[in-house]
Amino acid sequence: MTAYPLLLKQLWHTPLANAPQQEIIYRDQVRLSYRQVYARVNQLAAALAADGFEQGDVVAVIDHDSHRYLECYFAIPMYGATLMTVNTKLTPAQIAYTLNHSGAALLLLHADFIPVIETIRAELSGIRKIVVIADGTALPQTAVHFEREYESWLADKTDTFDFADFDENTRATVFYTTGTTGAPKGVYYSHRQLVLHTLAAGMALAAPAAHQRLHAEDVYMPLTPMFHVHAWGMPYIATLLGIKQVYPGRYAPDLLLKLIREEKVTCSHCVPTLLKMILTAAQASATDLHGWKVVIGGSALPHALARQALAMGVDCFAGYGLSETAPILTLAQLTGNSLQASAPDDALTAVCSAGRAIPLVELRIVDKTMRPQPHDGQSSGEIVARAPWLAQGYLANPEASAALWQDGYLHTQDIGVIDPDGYLHITDRLKDIIKVAGEWVSSLEVENALSLVAGVKEVAVIGVPDKRWGERPLALLVVDQSIFNEPAVHEQMRLSIERGLISKHALLTKFKQVDAIAKTSVGKVDKKVLRAEHMSVD
Structure with a gap:
């Protein structure tokens, strides 16, 4: 019997057979069928071969979210090379480091990113060739030498490239995660891992009867950068299902709303700050968002934001994972057919939780000795996981790889509890939890409580040194002064403590209004920066 390896090329069989005329769209500029995109995938592979690139070579991509990026998601690994997705939000020095470290x-x-490469081109010792991508505009004058423009590079190549079978454990992708210390770390995945993640996450998303689900009639638009953990793996799932895909390029609220409206987008994923931006723009333009499903990740989904989204007809729910988990581990899908299937507050808590493990994921809450804690909603510990697609380590970093997989489980560095229904609730990061007078205070729980106060637009809670208590929480608030009432903050804290939602030691929280809260390159609150900025608060 001939082996059938789990390769990314296998994801194309079903859509080409069942939905070859389905559309893949880029902004309001390009409309292609699945058959046409697959032809371009073949041409890209042929271009790699024509230019002498070999299996095992690393091909780096710097682009906005586009149909071209989708072509790279497939063609480069299918050729046997490794796709390296460059985080465009890093500093030029970090971009140079990741390109060199990956061996691109x-x-x-x-073309939009040529100025960045101009500043570091001399440092990029391994780059043999640059192909420039343009959106139908004239290429800029630049000191960076490039061989071809992407479309002309593909134009004369065959669209029937012969993609050979090879070992399914071949490295397919690599990208870099920005930790809190040290240089960015390379996270890599094989074909087998990505196919298994696609199947398991796709099954989980398709499982619910009505809400919080993805199905063949959906229209998908990513709102997580494609350089970040394969856009949460969703483009692979969408392609396998053969659904209409819309790629927005550079994010701009007006264009995003236009695409949602005109292309009838029904499914997206993003971080909370981007959802808030879109909801605000939709209210200002009276755009109807009913029927739009959004998976929220990257950071906790605040109850106040979820309530606002649900009131506007958005079926929003949280998911959880890491760069090292490909990334989906859990999804916060309800067991009933609608939000009305249970008490409203219980349903809101469920969709704002990290969710329940998707198929093939083993989750544990463990203490410092790796002893599993009961799923009683009260016993907390570090979240550790096993699944067949989790990253096996960091590229050329054995010490960090060993720490990641200590005692045979991937360590998330997150603290949480699992309730009797299997829902994971994250209470903090190991490095972010605040110890006040010997008692732990969850920064995430305090943030969630404060997000419910009228006029609080954003909130982040960090621990700062205190001579008497050792440490105490500091809440940084971005507020709408026209409706914000400071006494309401203290009242909300009191009520939350009375209800047992947060520790009584949270009464020692200090409050500070700020103009903005620092974010990481992928839109998460950057508590490392916040601690550096506010550590000396009296």
């Missing part, structure tokens, strides 16, 4: 030999570069 070819760079596919959108």
Whole structure:
């Protein structure tokens, strides 16, 4: 019997057979069928071969979210090379480090990012060739030498490339996660891992009867950068299902709303700050968002934001995972057919939780000795996991790899509890939890309580040194002064403590209004920066 390896090319069989005319769209500029996109995938592979690139070579991509990026998601690994997705939010020095550390030999570069590469080109010792991507505009004058423009590079190549079978454990992708200390770490995945993640996450998303689900009639638009953990793996799932896909390019509220409205987008995923931006723009333009499903990740989904989204007809729910988990581990899908299937507050708590494990994921809450804690909603510990697609380590970093997989489980560095229904509730990061007079205070729980106060637009809670208590919480608030009432903050804290939602030691929280809260390159609150900025608060 001939082996059938789990390769990314296998994800194309079903859509090409069942939905070859389905559309893949880029902004309001390009409309292609699945058959046409697959032809371009073949042409990209042929271009790699024509230019002498080999299996095992690393091809780096710097682009906005586009149909071209989707082509790279497939063609480069299917050729046997490794796709390296460059985080465009890093500093030029960090971009240079990641390109060199990954061993990238070819760079596919959108013209918008030429100025970044101009500043570091001399440092990129391994890049042999640069192909520039343009959106139908004239290429800029630049000191960066590039061989071809992407479309002309593909134009004369065959669209029937012969994609050979090879070992399913071949490295398919690599990207870099920005930790709190040290240089960015390379996270890599094999074909087998990505196919298994696609199947398990796709099954989980399709399982519910009505809400919080993805199905064949949906229209998908990513709102998580495609350089970040394969856009949460969703483009692979969407392609396998053969659904209409819309790629927005550079994010702009007006264009995003236009695409949602005109292309009838029904499914997206993003971080909370981007959802808030879209809801605000939709209210200002009277755009109807009913029927739009959104998975929220990257940071906790605040109850206040979820309530606002649900009131506007958005079926929002949380998911959880890491760069090292490909990334989906859990999804906060309700067991009933609608939010009305249970008490409203219980349903809101469920969709704002991290959710329940998707198929093939083993989750544990463990103490410092790796002893599993009961799923009683009260016993907390570090979240550790096993699944067949989890990253096996960091590229050329054995010490960090060993720490990641200590005692045979992937360590998330997150603290949480699992309730009797299997829902994971994250209470903090190991490095973010605040110890006040010997008692733990969850920064995430305090943030969630404060997000419910009228006029609080954003909130972040960090621990700052205190001579008497050792440490105490500091809540940083971005507020709407026209409706914000400071006494309401103290009242909300009192009520939350009375209800047992937060520790009584949270009464020692200090409050400070700020103009903005620092974010990481992927839109998460950057508590490392916040601690550096506010550590000396009296």
